[in-house]
Amino acid sequence: MVLYSKLHMGSFLLFLFFASSLAISSVSASNGMTVYEILTQYGLPSGLLPDSVKNFSHTDDGSFVVELEKPCYVQFGNLISYAQKITGTIKYGSITKLDGIKVKRFLLWLDVDEIRVDLPPSDFIYFQVGFINKKLDAGQFKTVRSCKDGLSCHGSWKDILKVPTPIKEVPMLLTE
Template structure:
């Protein structure tokens, strides 16, 4: 009899824990209409004020990677304001080419495109480019890098 009374309590407790699970930063960004690939794969934690949209993301370390000829850099902590299909007041994210680097201050989802703004300059990319999260160091091309590394190892034998 004691065990039969415990079972419903355990099921109720387990159900409430599962239902109370906090969404990941990747799930949250999707809730606002953005693909997960706008966030590096190294997210450690985040804070979000759902009323104002103000957020802060902490990575395991600062992060940089190549993307479409640009060197993209995330500080260990970056922040901004998120609304449906719009990220504004971004701080801690930059992109550069050659010797010029600019702070990314805004990102907007427009249909199948994500536009990034660095003040007066903006550039759009296909949403499909961000289906998976980039890894620090190699970005979206880590599989290609692994194949190249494996081939180099094979040549040394």
């Protein structure tokens, strides 16, 4: 019985070790840097990604994979949509071959293909959407923002389709 509980306790401690290792890897890469530190190391603002990064990997050739807890939205000047998995290639001052980030323009969701900053760094960041380049103030991307789910960002379909309640008429008092 004592041997069984020591084995059971050992298994439990081993489980805790692996669970804590997974939690640590979701916050930092193998070299101990967070994804936000890697962005700034490449001359990009850390706020390009939301605060819900679960895991990420980065290779020597610059390709990366970022996994979020779930797909979500962040409101900047425009509404930005993040897929649960974001991939691309990071180089100093740019992210190319980007997949997993969209921007809402009017009623359309458009893929962001590339993100870059001026070299030497200036106060602007450029988002390439198809053949269109959108120049934005880089300051709005310096802070890592909280990711919102689709309902909290847009309201639910029930709210959109809800018939407004009529306003009760208030009798006016006539005074003479």
